[in-house]
Amino acid sequence: MKNGKLRYRRTGNRNLILGSIIATFIAATPYFFYLYESVPDQKTWETFLFTYNSRFYGGIDIVAWTLAGKLIPLFLLFIWFFTCRHWWYHVLIVPIAMYIFQILTVINDDIQYIDSNQIFYLIPIMIFIIPSIYLLRARIFNQLNTVDKSLQDLEDEFKISPKGIKDKMKDYF
Template identity: 65%
Template sequence: MTNKQQKLKKEKSWFQRTDNRSVVLGTFIAVFIASTPYLFYLYESVPDQKVWDTFLFTYDSTHYGSVLTVAWTLTGKIIPLLLILIWFFTCRHWWYHVLIIPISMFIFQIFTVINDDISYVDSNQMLYLIPLIAIVVPSIYLIRAKMFDKLNTANKSLQELEDEFMIKPTSLWGKIKQYF
């Protein structure tokens, strides 16, 4: 095997490898994505009453009036959040940082639903997201401009430029750590 082939083999990301760990992780992700319609309907197992008393906890739905409504609202926020998180951590395109905006929006909505004192669930999120959008969108635009500038002045393909700008952590934990 030549040095170039060894280098290419080392540069494969965690979701492109074919070792047992990545196959198991890929299978888990695929099964999870395929089961999300069923996971969404888990809210139907919650009783339609104001107070839900279990052996683990007691939940009193003061704002919504029904625990079923709270569960339905939360599953409508949590399932898309989990799907976007999977997309974010497995995306290999240069623009994947833009996914931070809908991720933060869904997280904000979940906190809003949990806080029973707020009367309008899906209002005023944009005010809280504007600082994040003001940072992410220009950053993505600058990366895009730099890529197309290099594309016009060099003989590289768009895929080669995306690979050049891509941050390649060695593991899923490494990819998570690069943001915190």
């Protein structure tokens, strides 16, 4: 019995530490967003790691501002995806894919229009995600109509058991 309590205490402490780290990162996202202000206002930025030449944008600061506007919501969506226990959390893959595509579009300097025609690239993802979410919803409501369970009981039944981020990543890759 003592060993079981010790294991629970270690797991509880680990979850508390991980939750505190995630909450700190979420609270710090406004500061992460404004990191773009530390990027120089010029067309070429040379560092000891890389040299970046902005051909399409007016300056590197505009590229950094645009990327910050895409990376912060993507970061928050990833946190939501990996911590969500609801049955519908796979639908978050659609906006995640959209933001990843937008980031790739921003990085590609030869693109003329940012945020255009991306729906065509998201269609294959949406073709898989939307029907699977709808079928899961239909299954829930079918059980709701045939069984004396509340919607909350059914949602709890379809919730994914708590896993760490590492275990969730193993499920997908």
